[in-house]
Amino acid sequence: QKEVEQDPGPLSVPEGAIVSLNCTYSNSAFQYFMWYRQYSRKGPELLMYTYSSGNKEDGRFTAQVDKSSKYISLFIRDSQPSDSATYLCAMGGRGGSEKLVFGKGTKLTVNP
């Protein structure tokens, strides 16, 4: 079993839809949880950064962490074609951003 599991999709939604992206993990030592967005042939761009369980909202993006279930989610409201990208979840232990473990990424397409 990989430390971080993420459904690679692809996921295709109409513009304006609510998108739900998820990752599960097996390592209880993870304490920091991130979502990165990666456009084709570009580097990952940090979207959300959360510590431990709970919710964090930033504009149209909401990140949720449920440590008891070892499950994290990213919700995108009012999705736009510009949101079309690969979304990577990443996790860190006590050291935070040291040695991040990434999921495979979910490829999202938002259709106009």
Place this chain on the structure above:
Amino acid sequence: DTGVSQNPRHKITKRGQNVTFRCDPISEHNRLYWYRQTLGQGPEFLTYFQNEAQLEKSRLLSDRFSAERPKGSFSTLEIQRTEQGDSAMYLCASSLQGANTEAFFGQGTRLTVV
């Protein structure tokens, strides 16, 4: 430019040749990380530096790979005797020291070994 800068953006090399990539981190960041990303996969950790000290190396980093950060600023990643399996995107990231700090990535160097 205040982001992480990587050069070159693309590199095509023949099998067996040596290649070197450069990363310039965000100026106030004292931690620097190297990751490798192959097609359809998430980035995989290779190594990281705190200032000039290399603190951890992944088992993915074979003897043909070496990374340096001599003055605690920019870093280089060298691959000797390249193999086709080395073809990947090599990503650099940087962060401040400490647990609750975010890592920011550069645009990567895409290596193709032919």
